[in-house]
Amino acid sequence: MSEPLRVLITGAAGQIAYSLLYSIAKGDVFGANQPIALHLLDIEVMNNVLNGVVMELQDCALPLLKEVIATHEYPKAFKDVDVAILVGAMPRREGMERKDLLKANVKIFKGQGEALNQYAKKTAKILVVGNPANTNCFICRKYAPSIPSENFTCLTRLDQNRAQGQIAQKLKESNVLVSSLDVSNVTIWGNHSSTQYPDVNHAVVNIQGKAVPAREAVKDDNYLDGAFIETVQKRGAAVIAARKLSSAMSAAKAICDHMRDWWTGTAAGQWVSMGVVSDGSYATETGLVFSFPVNISGGAWSIVQGLSISDKAKERIGITLNELVEEKNDAVAVCSD
Ligand SMILES: NC(=O)C1=CN([C@@H]2O[C@H](COP(=O)(O)OP(=O)(O)OC[C@H]3O[C@@H](n4cnc5c(N)ncnc54)[C@H](O)[C@@H]3O)[C@@H](O)[C@H]2O)C=CC1
Ligand SMILES: O=C([O-])CC(=O)C(=O)O
CATH class of the missing domain: 3.90.110.10 (Lactate dehydrogenase/glycoside hydrolase, family 4, C-terminal)
Structure with missing residues (x-):
């Protein structure tokens, strides 16, 4: 078996991550023979919830899941990642347009762009999900100039x-x-x-x-x-x-x-x-x-x-x-x- 693929998921204590982690750790995305190391990032106040998610991942007994790093610290979360799925951000509520989230969320993607630039593999493939997804991705890429622009995508x-x-x-x-x-x-x-x-x-x-x-x-x-x-x-x-x-x-x-x-x-x-x-x-x-x-x-x-x-x-x-x-x-x- 090959080396584990290091997959970062931000907002790992949130609702999208809760539906996502199992599929990734089970092999539905990167293949049935690809071992996975999950890097799970959320903010510090979510540490307890994130620990619960880690317990559940262990309890899923998934053979491809070789390692789980759960943290609120960027250097640990972004270190040597091959894939970064950037979900963590505020979701909108009824009556809002997604761009109403811009002020609250865009600075998160500035910081995570800088962290990708500093800690991730230069080949990392990045998917921005947190809204407004296109513009957050634009900002993330702007602050990660050492990673090729074709490695930045957002979810549509x-x-x-x-x-x-x-x-x-x-x-x-x-x-x-x-x-x-x-x-x-x-x-x-x-x-x-x-x-x-x-x-x-x-x-x-x-x-x-x-x-x-x-x-x-x-x-x-x-x-x-x-x-x-x-x-x-x-x-x-x-x-x-x-x-x-x-x-x-x-x-x-x-x-x-x-x-x-x-x-x-x-x-x-x-x-x-x-x-x-x-x-x-x-x-x-x-x-x-x-x-x-x-x-x-x-x-x-x-x-x-x-x-x-x-x-x-x-x-x-x-x-x-x-x-x-x-x-x-x-x-x-x-x-x-
Ligand atoms: N592009 C798309 O198609 C879609 C995008 N979204 C967006 O995805 C985002 C997440 O949605 P949900 O999981 O439902 O929200 P959620 O509120 O359930 O989870 C978000 C998680 O992100 C965490 N978070 C906040 N700031 C963070 C930071 N700086 N670093 C790491 N984690 C952080 C929160 O603590 C929370 O655990 C929202 O912005 C939502 O609008 C949602 C659906 C589709
Ligand atoms: O609508 C929202 O705010 C969440 C989202 O991006 C979607 O469901 O497409």
Whole structure:
């Protein structure tokens, strides 16, 4: 067996981590033969809760889990990590937009960027989950200049999974029985916020072994251009309104999907959506962390190029782009206070 992969999870005493740790330690993400050392970080007041999580991990009796380091200290938490999943941050409550968290959360990602820069492996793959995820990722990368920018990503896979789920659900209404996994190449453009653009123009549904364009399968452009987009954009808020807590089980599942695909690659002809550092593709601003369609091979992602983008789609991409530019300016100002 190989050396343990050092996987840092921040916010390890919180609700997303509680759904996430088991899948990672069991081998669902990095493979059934990959030993894992978990580095669990939370703030000092959560020490007791974190100890309880460590006890439960021991009690899961997982053969791949070789070591658990639970701490509130950055030097220990970030030391030599191969993977950093940065979840720890304040979640939003009912009535808030995710960008309302910016002031409270962005400085956490400045400090964790500095810690990655100082202590993590230079090859570390980083996934930012804490909201506002794109802008926190932008700041994290800014303060970790020794790690390549392509190693920084943020989570928009939950939005992708939601979009696939909505299309599968809609098809059930006309007795076309498919699962979310039969829907591919939906793209989430831009910000993990209510301005994101879930785009079905290149999406495909596998119906009894035949690849059918999503618009042809659904046969309802009004829905796809209206209620579908709004449902995906506002799904996080709908979960908060119902649960009085933000999504956790589905967020943990999306984190696993994101990391597993980054590790093992995307299927031929299929792409996934990830927030990545923009190279200016599709008229976006270079350097912003923007969600794009990406292909992944050999642990490296590349933005899918050459997709046709309608004028309406360009307008929607422009809206989410403008929001990200504003968030970035606010975040840079907060961090230089
Ligand atoms: N990008 C996405 O798709 C999603 C993002 N989120 C975001 O993930 C974040 C975490 O959500 P939950 O787990 O539900 O929240 P939670 O409140 O249950 O857990 C957050 C944990 O982070 C810890 N924490 C706070 N500051 C920290 C720091 N400086 N270092 C390490 N740990 C710290 C807290 O003590 C707490 O244990 C929130 O910002 C939420 O909005 C949630 C769902 C989806
Ligand atoms: O909506 C929230 O605040 C939590 C989140 O990011 C999501 O569920 O997508």
